[in-house]
Amino acid sequence: MQLAGSIIALVGSIFLLLGAVGILRMPDVYNRMQAGTKATTLGTMAFLTGLALYNPDWVWRYVIIIGFIVYTNPISSHALARAAHTIRIPISEKTVKDCLLDDETGKQEEGCQ
Numbered sequence: 856m857q858l859a860g861s862i863i864a865l866v867g868s869i870f871l872l873l874g875a876v877g878i879l880r881m882p883d884v885y886n887r888m889q890a891g892t893k894a895t896t897l898g899t900m901a902f903l904t905g906l907a908l909y910n911p912d913w914v915w916r917y918v919i920i921i922g923f924i925v926y927t928n929p930i931s932s933h934a935l936a937r938a939a940h941t942i943r944i945p946i947s948e949k950t951v952k953d954c955l956l957d958d959e960t961g962k963q964e965e966g967c968q
Contacts, residue, residue, distance in 0.1 A: 864904075867897075
C-alpha cells in the first residue's frame with residue numbers, strides 16, 4: 856500500500872509541477888488562472904490521496920482537506936477572474952471571443968450561453 860501511495864503522490868507532484876509550467880507559459884491572466892487552478896486541484900487531490908494510502912491513520916483528515924480544496928479552488932478562481940475582467944485586464948490577442956463582455960454590452964455571439 857505504501858508503494859501505491861508513493862506513486863500516486865508522485866503523480867500529484869507532477870501535476871503540480873505542470874501547473875507551475877502552465878502558469879509561466881500561458882499568455883494572459885485568465886489562461887494562467889485556469890491552468891493553475893485545474894492543475895493544483897488535481898495535483899493536490901492526487902498528492903493527498905497518495906499520502907492517505909501511505910499513512911492510513913490520517914485518511915479522514917485528508918478527505919476533509921480534499922473536500923475543502925474541491926469546493927474552494929473553483930470558487931476562488933472564478934471570483935478572481937471575474938474581478939480581473941471587471942477592472943478590464945486585457946485578454947490575449949489569441950482569444951477568439953469574450954462572452955462575458957458580450958453579456959455586458961448586450962450582444963450575443965453564437966457559442967455563448
